[in-house]
Amino acid sequence: MRYALLGPLLVTDDRGTPHVLSAPKMELTLATLLLAAGRVTTKEQLIAxxxxxxxxxxxxxxxxxxLSQLRKFLAAAxxxxxxxxxxxxxxxxxxxxGAGYDVHDFQAHMRTGREHQHAGRHEAALDSFESxxxxxxxxxxxxxxxxxxxSAFATWVEEERLDCLELSVEARTALGRHREVVSLLTGLIAQYPLRESFYRQLMLVLYRSERQAEALRVFHSAQRVLRSELGLEPCRSLRRLHQAILTSDRVLDLPLAG
Structure with missing residues (x-):
C-alpha cells in the first residue's frame, strides 16, 4: 500500500490501483491520522x-x-x-x-538533496530536489x-515546495545552466511576486551571465512590487546584493551559496 497526502488524498494498493475516498469527513479522518502516522491521535483531536x-x-x-468505514476502505486497498x-x-x-508515504519520501529526498548540495554534488542534488x-x-x-x-500542514507543504524550488535553482546555477535558470525564475517571480529570494537568485544569475543592467532592473522591479503591495523596502540581503552588483564586487563571482 501507499498513502499520498501531498495533493488530493490517495491510497494505492500493491497493484498500483488508486483508491479515493468520496466522503469528506472520512477523508479528513484519514488525513488527520496520517499526519500523526505512528503516533496516537486522540478522539478530541479528531473531533477538533x-x-x-x-x-x-x-x-x-x-x-x-x-473509523469503522475507514477500516473497510483500507481493507479493500x-x-x-x-x-x-x-x-x-x-x-x-x-x-x-511498511506502507509507502509520500510525505516521508519528500522529506527523505530533501535531506539527500541538501547533503549532495553541501558536498558539491550538484547533479545528484538536483535529481533529489526534482524527485x-x-x-x-x-x-x-x-x-x-x-x-x-x-491547514497548518498545507502551509508547511507549500513552504517546503518553494524551498525545494529555490534549492533546485541553486543546483542548476552551480551547474552553469544559466539560461534555464533565468527562464524558470522569471516564471516563479510572476507567480510569487512577494518572495524576495527569487529576485535575489535572478539578479545573481543575470549578473554572472554578464547582464548587469538586467540584474539591476530586477531589483527595481522588486522594489516597486514590495512598496506597492506591502509598503516595504526590499530586505537587507537584496539591498546588499544590489549594491554589490553596482560596484561589481568580486564576491559575486563565487559559487551560489546554499
Missing part, C-alpha cells in the same frame, strides 16, 4: 479537525462510524488483516507497517484543508 471547534452533539459516535488503524486507550494510531517536487501533486486535499492541523 472534523468540526473545527463546533462539533455536533453526537460527534463521538460519528467518529466511531468514520490492501490492509486485509485490519492492522492499519489501531485503537489505543488514549485514541487511535495509524500504522504504516521531491514530483511528489507534490497539488494543494493538500484539493485546497479544501480548512481543519486547523491540516
Amino acid at each position: 479537525e472534523l468540526w473545527s471547534g463546533e462539533p455536533p452533539r453526537r460527534a463521538s459516535a460519528a467518529v466511531h462510524v468514520y 490492501g490492509d486485509h488483516e485490519g492492522r492499519a488503524i489501531v485503537t489505543k486507550p488514549s485514541g487511535y494510531l495509524l500504522r504504516l507497517d 521531491a517536487l514530483l511528489l507534490v501533486r497539488g494543494p493538500v486535499l484539493d485546497g479544501s484543508a480548512e481543519a486547523p492541523g491540516l
Whole structure:
C-alpha cells in the first residue's frame, strides 16, 4: 500500500490501483491520522479537525462510524488483516507497517538533496530536489484543508515546495545552466511576486551571465512590487546584493551559496 497526502488524498494498493475516498469527513479522518502516522491521535483531536471547534452533539459516535468505514476502505486497498488503524486507550494510531508515504519520501529526498548540495554534488542534488517536487501533486486535499492541523500542514507543504524550488535553482546555477535558470525564475517571480529570494537568485544569475543592467532592473522591479503591495523596502540581503552588483564586487563571482 501507499498513502499520498501531498495533493488530493490517495491510497494505492500493491497493484498500483488508486483508491479515493468520496466522503469528506472520512477523508479528513484519514488525513488527520496520517499526519500523526505512528503516533496516537486522540478522539478530541479528531473531533477538533472534523468540526473545527463546533462539533455536533453526537460527534463521538460519528467518529466511531468514520473509523469503522475507514477500516473497510483500507481493507479493500490492501490492509486485509485490519492492522492499519489501531485503537489505543488514549485514541487511535495509524500504522504504516511498511506502507509507502509520500510525505516521508519528500522529506527523505530533501535531506539527500541538501547533503549532495553541501558536498558539491550538484547533479545528484538536483535529481533529489526534482524527485521531491514530483511528489507534490497539488494543494493538500484539493485546497479544501480548512481543519486547523491540516491547514497548518498545507502551509508547511507549500513552504517546503518553494524551498525545494529555490534549492533546485541553486543546483542548476552551480551547474552553469544559466539560461534555464533565468527562464524558470522569471516564471516563479510572476507567480510569487512577494518572495524576495527569487529576485535575489535572478539578479545573481543575470549578473554572472554578464547582464548587469538586467540584474539591476530586477531589483527595481522588486522594489516597486514590495512598496506597492506591502509598503516595504526590499530586505537587507537584496539591498546588499544590489549594491554589490553596482560596484561589481568580486564576491559575486563565487559559487551560489546554499
